[in-house]
Structures are given as structure tokens and as C-alpha cells.
Amino acid sequence: MPDTIRAADALARRLYAAGCRTAFGMPGGEVLTLIDALETAGIRFVLAKHENAAGFMAEGVHHVDGAPAILVGTIGPGTLNGVNVVANALQDQVPMIVLSGCMDADEAQTYTHQVLDQQAVFRPITKASFALNAGAAHVIADKAIAIATEGRMGPVHIDVPISVADTQITAIAPPARAPASPGAPSGTDLETARGWLATAKRPVMIVGVDAVNQGANDAVRRFAEMYQVPVITTYKAKGVMPEDHVLSLGGAGLSPLADKTLVPFVQSSDLILCVGYDPIEMRPGWRDIWDPRVQNVIDITAAPNHHYMHQATLNFVTDCAATLGALSDGTPPQATWTQGEVAAAKASLAAAFPTDDVWGPAAVIDTCRKVLPAGTRASADSGAHRILLSQMWHCEAPRALMQSSALCTMGCAVPMAIGAKLAAPDVPVVSFSGDAGFLMVAGELSTAAELNVAPIFVVFVDASLALIEKKQRERQLSNTGVDFMKHDFAAIGKAFGGAGVTVQSRAELEIALQDAMAADTFSVIAAIIERGAYDGRI
Ligand SMILES: Cc1ncc(C[n+]2csc(CCOP(=O)(O)OP(=O)(O)O)c2C)c(N)n1
Numbered sequence: 375m376p377d378t379i380r381a382a383d384a385l386a387r388r389l390y391a392a393g394c395r396t397a398f399g400m401p402g403g404e405v406l407t408l409i410d411a412l413e414t415a416g417i418r419f420v421l422a423k424h425e426n427a428a429g430f431m432a433e434g435v436h437h438v439d440g441a442p443a444i445l446v447g448t449i450g451p452g453t454l455n456g457v458n459v460v461a462n463a464l465q466d467q468v469p470m471i472v473l474s475g476c477m478d479a480d481e482a483q484t485y486t487h488q489v490l491d492q493q494a495v496f497r498p499i500t501k502a503s504f505a506l507n508a509g510a511a512h513v514i515a516d517k518a519i520a521i522a523t524e525g526r527m528g529p530v531h532i533d534v535p536i537s538v539a540d541t542q543i544t545a546i547a548p549p550a551r552a553p554a555s556p557g558a559p560s561g562t563d564l565e566t567a568r569g570w571l572a573t574a575k576r577p578v579m580i581v582g583v584d585a586v587n588q589g590a591n592d593a594v595r596r597f598a599e600m601y602q603v604p605v606i607t608t609y610k611a612k613g614v615m616p617e618d619h620v621l622s623l624g625g626a627g628l629s630p631l632a633d634k635t636l637v638p639f640v641q642s643s644d645l646i647l648c649v650g651y652d653p654i655e656m657r658p659g660w661r662d663i664w665d666p667r668v669q670n671v672i673d674i675t676a677a678p679n680h681h682y683m684h685q686a687t688l689n690f691v692t693d694c695a696a697t698l699g700a701l702s703d704g705t706p707p708q709a710t711w712t713q714g715e716v717a718a719a720k721a722s723l724a725a726a727f728p729t730d731d732v733w734g735p736a737a738v739i740d741t742c743r744k745v746l747p748a749g750t751r752a753s754a755d756s757g758a759h760r761i762l763l764s765q766m767w768h769c770e771a772p773r774a775l776m777q778s779s780a781l782c783t784m785g786c787a788v789p790m791a792i793g794a795k796l797a798a799p800d801v802p803v804v805s806f807s808g809d810a811g812f813l814m815v816a817g818e819l820s821t822a823a824e825l826n827v828a829p830i831f832v833v834f835v836d837a838s839l840a841l842i843e844k845k846q847r848e849r850q851l852s853n854t855g856v857d858f859m860k861h862d863f864a865a866i867g868k869a870f871g872g873a874g875v876t877v878q879s880r881a882e883l884e885i886a887l888q889d890a891m892a893a894d895t896f897s898v899i900a901a902i903i904e905r906g907a908y909d910g911r912i
């Protein structure tokens with residue numbers, strides 16, 4: 375083993391040690407050493423056709439392998455194309471290492487082509503931004519991973535100057551930072567909380583993304599079953615509790631229709647346990663829905679929250695599972711919700727989102743759910759379809775439905791599905807997109823073809839920005855900028871080497887799904903639905 379390596383190798387080796395096996399992006403001359411270092415370390419570099427999509431492919435891999443996502447962008451336009459996905463990683467709490475090529479600091483004093491302050495761009499949308507420095511390359515690599523993965527997960531940016539990447543440094547890395555051990559509350563606040571749990575007659579849990587990122591699903595389920603606590607999750611935490619469980623009230627977030635059941639239910643509770651819940655995913659209808667002086671509210675979060683969307687009676691900045699363990703240790707369970715309120719809420723939600731439409735978006739979702747096997751991984755884009763899907767698509771496990779639900783960006787579902795399928799080719803993967811969101815990233819079908827992966831891309835074709843058109847109509851504004859052509863999505867799929875089929879009935883969709891599951895290429899299934907099909911449905 376040589377005793378010196380390039381600074382870029384130090385970075386790549388540390389990422390490999392963190393479990394990273396795939397990086398996504400688009401090269402430019404300024405990142406060639408970096409890409410070579412990644413490949414040398416055992417991290418495959420995948421060429422996407424847009425850096426934003428590259429970031430979502432990387433996120434898709436992360437949801438499968440748990441390692442930080444890696445996005446690579448070259449100087450200037452390349453890196454700037456990733457702004458949206460990096461902001462998403464911050465708001466949606468995705469550990470992501472963003473590597474960007476840049477000019478050497480001395481060069482940048484006299485050479486200006488494509489040069490801009492990339493750190494200034496990324497600082498507000500990352501947890502930290504570094505400029506790689508050869509002498510500190512090992513330390514910066516370790517810090518970046520620690521910051522991205524500890525506490526609230528999120529993105530960390532590293533600007534990699536061209537000649538720094540190539541600078542020889544010692545191959546010997548200092549010891550890595552030991553991960554922080556999970557903390558639990560103690561003292562009088564814990565005793566108070568335990569007292570509330572022991573006497574609560576109508577407790578409820580609202581579980582969010584921290585619980586997913588901390589792998590607290592088993593702890594949530596055990597706790598819920600022991601104390602008979604119904605569980606509501608945010609969209610990102612769907613499946614933390616299997617959604618067919620008698621105690622699961624499914625996902626909450628963007629559906630006023632679901633809120634009609636869920637908000638009064640929470641308001642009728644006498645103990646609200648927020649378990650890693652970040653209300654960044656919620657509509658204004660969830661702002662201050664309880665009074666922490668009247669209801670007992672315990673907020674368990676990975677980092678102090680100052681969102682002021684709600685307040686709690688007790689704030690624990692602790693680990694979700696460890697805290698549930700501390701609350702329940704020796705606390706006797708008692709009967710809760712004795713009037714059948716949980717089953718009634720479940721029934722009310724089921725009635726709000728019927729599955730028996732002959733055709734339309736709900737029929738598309740219902741058919742896909744019935745035909746695709748348990749364990750299918752799904753992704754959803756932003757738009758009216760996602761709200762309906764998030765209420766109707768029942769998840770058996772965490773991360774079974776990937777989406778952007780804090781930033782709520784369009785264009786994420788297709789690349790996330792490509793990444794997830796690449797990371798676990800044997801698991802069925804389906805993405806759901808609106809027609810506009812699909813068009814934002816249709817070029818990435820080329821990447822699916824090149825990677826030889828076979829996800830199923832379902833497109834809700836209504837020739838409309840349905841969610842926005844609905845809002846525009848509700849406000850009685852003129853119909854402007856929300857309608858577009860009904861494009862031939864099946865033909866787009868075929869053009870990129872996949873299968874493509876247009877469906878207009880449950881029977882056609884069923885056949886298309888069966889064919890797609892048997893296919894060895896990706897499939898685009900264009901489901902034609904009526905304009906305005908979401909009226910009264912979300
Ligand atoms: C990148 C981005 N641009 C704009 C928006 C605002 N927006 C939210 S939903 C939506 C409509 C999406 O239309 P489509 O993909 O066809 O889905 P549909 O609502 O029709 O189901 C828009 C424009 C957004 N969330 N993200």
C-alpha cells in the first residue's frame with residue numbers, strides 16, 4: 375500500500391467506509407479526479423442526465439441501503455442544477471454528501487469563467503459546507519458524514535478544488551468520530567411523562583421522519599400495542615406502523631379530507647406523543663391544533679425544534695426508541711379509547727377514500743395496490759395524485775413510499791424509483807407521477823435504460839397541473855397556465871427502450887401491470903384520467 379493518496383481518495387475511502395456504493399451526477403472537467411477516486415474506492419459512478427434527478431436517484435439508493443446519498447456536480451451550472459434536490463435533502467432529512475468541483479482559490483482570483491461562490495449557494499440549504507483542503511481531507515470527509523447522519527439527517531456540501539483533489543496526502547486517516555449513543559430522558563420530566571402515560575385514557579402518537587431515520591419502527595409498534603395507542607404518521611413516516619394494523623390511522627399531511635377525521639381525533643386525545651414528528655410536512659390545518667396547557671403533549675425530537683407550528687408540554691431532545699423505552703419501563707398499561715373511537719376513525723378514513731370507483735385516479739391506485747405484490751417499493755411525485763395516493767397507498771414497512779413531502783418538489787418520483795430499483799433489482803418498484811412532473815424528468819428514462827433496471831412508471835395523464843388547476847378554480851380565477859397537451863407517454867417510454875402502454879380501464883391497467891412485472895425493461899403506464907378528477911376526493 376502506498377503511504378500517500380490523493381485528497382480525493384481520502385474522501386472516497388471514507389464514503390466507502392460509510393457504506394456508500396453508488397454516486398450519481400454528471401462529470402465536468404473539474405470533477406474527473408473525484409470520480410476516478412470514487413470508482414477506485416469501490417463506489418460506482420452513475421451518469422444521470424440532470425443533476426437534480428441524480429440527487430433523487432442517490433436518495434432512492436439511500437432508502438434501500440441506508441448509506442448517505444452521493445451527488446456529484448461539476449463547477450457552476452452542474453452543481454447549481456442540484457439546488458432543488460439539496461434543499462429537499464435538508465427539508466426532508468436525507469443524509470446526502472454533495473460533491474462539487476470548483477476552481478482553486480488562487481486561480482479564482484484571476485479566472486472567472488463559471489466561477490461563483492458555490493458555498494454561499496449551498497450554505498443555507500445544507501447542514502454544513504466545506505471547501506476541501508488537502509491537509510484536512512481526512513477530517514473533512516469524516517466530519518461531513520458525521521454531520522449528515524447525526525441528529526436530524528441532512529445534506530453536507532463539499533467544494534473540491536481541482537488541484538486539491540489531486541494533492542498527495544498521507545493515506546493514514548485519523549480515527550473516525552464514534553457515533554453518539556441514543557439518549558433518553560431522565561429525572562422529574564421523565565417521571566411526569568410516565569405519570570401521564572399511566573393515566574391516559576385517550577393517548578395518540580404522531581410519528582414522523584426522525585423515527586424512520588432512527589429505525590424506531592419496532593419500538594413504536596411495541597409501545598403502541600402495549601398501551602393501545604393509535605398511530606398517525608406523517609407521509610414520510612408511513613409504514614412505521616403497518617398501515618393495516620388496527621391501531622394505525624395512516625398518514626396525515628396534505629389532505630383536508632383526511633384531516634376532517636384526524637384533527638378532531640387528535641384534539642379529543644388526552645396525551646399526544648409526538649415521536650420524531652416534524653410538522654414541516656403538514657398543511658396549516660395542523661398548526662396549533664392543541665393547547666399544551668390543556669392536553670398533555672410530549673415532543674420527542676432528534677434536535678431542538680423552533681418551528682412554532684405547535685408547542686408541547688414537555689420537550690425531549692432524545693432518541694425516539696430509547697425515550698419510548700424509558701416511558702414504558704415499568705409503567706402499567708390500562709384500557710384506552712374504550713368507546714371504539716379508533717375503529718370509528720379508521721372506518722371514517724376508509725369511507726373518505728373509497729376504492730370502488732369504476733375508473734379515475736382512485737381506481738388506478740387501488741388497482742396498482744391490488745396487483746403489485748406486498749413489499750413493492752413505491753415513489754410519488756408532487757401534485758393532486760400524491761395526496762390521494764398518500765391516503766390510499768397502505769404501507770407495510772417504513773420507506774415503502776418514497777416522496778418529497780417537506781419541500782414537496784415535482785420531478786422526484788421517477789429518479790427515486792430508478793435509484794431504488796438499481797440498489798435492489800429484485801424488489802418490485804413503482805413510481806407514480808403526474809403528467810407535468812413526469813415531463814420534468816422524462817429524459818431520465820434514458821438512465822433507466824442504460825442501467826438496465828425495470829421499474830414501473832405510472833403516469834396520471836390529465837393534461838393538467840391538477841392540484842393547481844383545482845386551487846385556481848376554487849378561487850374563481852381565470853384558467854391560466856395550468857393546462858397542457860395530452861402527450862403520448864407510452865411512446866416516450868418506447869422511445870427510450872422501455873415498454874409503454876396507455877390504459878383507460880381497470881382491466882387494461884391490470885394487464886399492463888402484469889406485463890410490466892414480467893418485463894426485463896422499465897415500463898411506462900400512462901393512465902388517462904378526467905380533468906378535474908380530484909374534486910371532492912382529496
Ligand atoms: C418543482 C416544482 N414546481 C412547481 C410546484 C408547484 N406544484 C405543485 S403540484 C403541481 C402540479 C403538478 O402537476 P402534475 O405533475 O400533472 O400532477 P397532478 O397535480 O396533475 O396530479 C405544481 C405545479 C412544485 N411543487 N414543484
Ligand SMILES: [Mg+2]
Nearest residue numbers: 808809838840
Ligand atoms: Mg396532471
